[in-house]
Amino acid sequence: MRAFTFAMSPPDLLADSRVLWRMLRGLPRSGNARERLQAFYAPQATRYDAFRARLLHGREELIGRLPAYSGSVVVELGCGTGENLERFGERLPALSRLTLVDLCPALLERARARAARHANVEVVEAEVGAYRSAQPVDCVYFSYALTMMEDWRAALANALRLLRPGGTLGVVDFYVSSATPPARHVRHPAWERWLWRRWFAHDGVSLDPGHLEALEAAMPQGLLLERRGSVPYLPGVTAPYYIFIGRKPATSTTPPAWRSDCAS
Numbered sequence: 373m374r375a376f377t378f379a380m381s382p383p384d385l386l387a388d389s390r391v392l393w394r395m396l397r398g399l400p401r402s403g404n405a406r407e408r409l410q411a412f413y414a415p416q417a418t419r420y421d422a423f424r425a426r427l428l429h430g431r432e433e434l435i436g437r438l439p440a441y442s443g444s445v446v447v448e449l450g451c452g453t454g455e456n457l458e459r460f461g462e463r464l465p466a467l468s469r470l471t472l473v474d475l476c477p478a479l480l481e482r483a484r485a486r487a488a489r490h491a492n493v494e495v496v497e498a499e500v501g502a503y504r505s506a507q508p509v510d511c512v513y514f515s516y517a518l519t520m521m522e523d524w525r526a527a528l529a530n531a532l533r534l535l536r537p538g539g540t541l542g543v544v545d546f547y548v549s550s551a552t553p554p555a556r557h558v559r560h561p562a563w564e565r566w567l568w569r570r571w572f573a574h575d576g577v578s579l580d581p582g583h584l585e586a587l588e589a590a591m592p593q594g595l596l597l598e599r600r601g602s603v604p605y606l607p608g609v610t611a612p613y614y615i616f617i618g619r620k621p622a623t624s625t626t627p628p629a630w631r632s633d634c635a636s
């Protein structure tokens with residue numbers, strides 16, 4: 373009861389009401405990707421960070437584990453408000469460049485305000501599969517963005533193409549297992565696979581077991597951490613998420629699982 377009272381405290385609920393209302397209505401189905409993301413996120417933009425802090429778990433851990441060293445060129449694909457740049461802490465000024473890429477104008481406006489305080493951070497409006505970098509990239513990461521990419525194969529293929537050989541790809545995101553995952557992986561029960569896939573699909577978030585399969589096929593030595601995190605306003609309920617960190621092989625072509633029309 374205490375947990376419930378805390379989770380439903382009136383100030384939070386009032387402040388979150390626009391976010392919750394937009395999420396209840398779901399991701400619009402009409403318009404192009406940019407228009408749909410804008411319609412979905414613009415009403416949530418001012419409250420996005422506070423609400424997602426209670427939903428998008430593991431972002432600190434992902435960024436803490438990324439080998440983003442002095443002089444590194446780093447790209448976040450699907451950056452939202454750019455809040456993740458603050459998770460680099462003291463490492464941020466030493467990066468050669470951190471590029472934040474997104475397609476939603478309302479969230480990019482907030483990312484630009486954040487980036488203005490850092491000479492080595494740039495913000496780019498682009499579709500993730502189409503973004504190109506002028507220089508080879510040391511580290512690319514997706515933070516709760518891969519599940520929102522309509523063409524996730526193109527997004528992954530582009531991430532791999534951006535990376536220099538030996539560069540690092542990091543992903544943190546929601547997921548559910550397949551019905552028959554590899555023995556080393558968690559297997560989620562059928563009811564849970566059904567529930568979360570439908571729950572998230574309403575907001576345009578696609579929990580496709582193919583994401584993890586493609587990541588592991590491309591980078592078999594990658595680190596995989598399978599976790600669960602709390603969900604705002606649902607006391608006691610946790611949703612599965614994973615952290616994956618892999619290195620682009622020093623010599624390889626784009627693996628078949630990542631190929632798409634945009635990857636050529």
Ligand SMILES: C[S@@+](CC[C@H](N)C(=O)[O-])C[C@H]1O[C@@H](n2cnc3c(N)ncnc32)[C@H](O)[C@@H]1O
Nearest residue numbers: 409450451452474475476499500515516517520
């Ligand atoms: C759930 S948000 C995550 C934002 C941020 N990475 C974070 O951790 O808070 C997903 C982001 O992906 C962006 N996005 C979705 N599809 C995209 C695409 N095709 N190209 C660029 N950005 C996209 C959305 O605009 C949104 O900002």
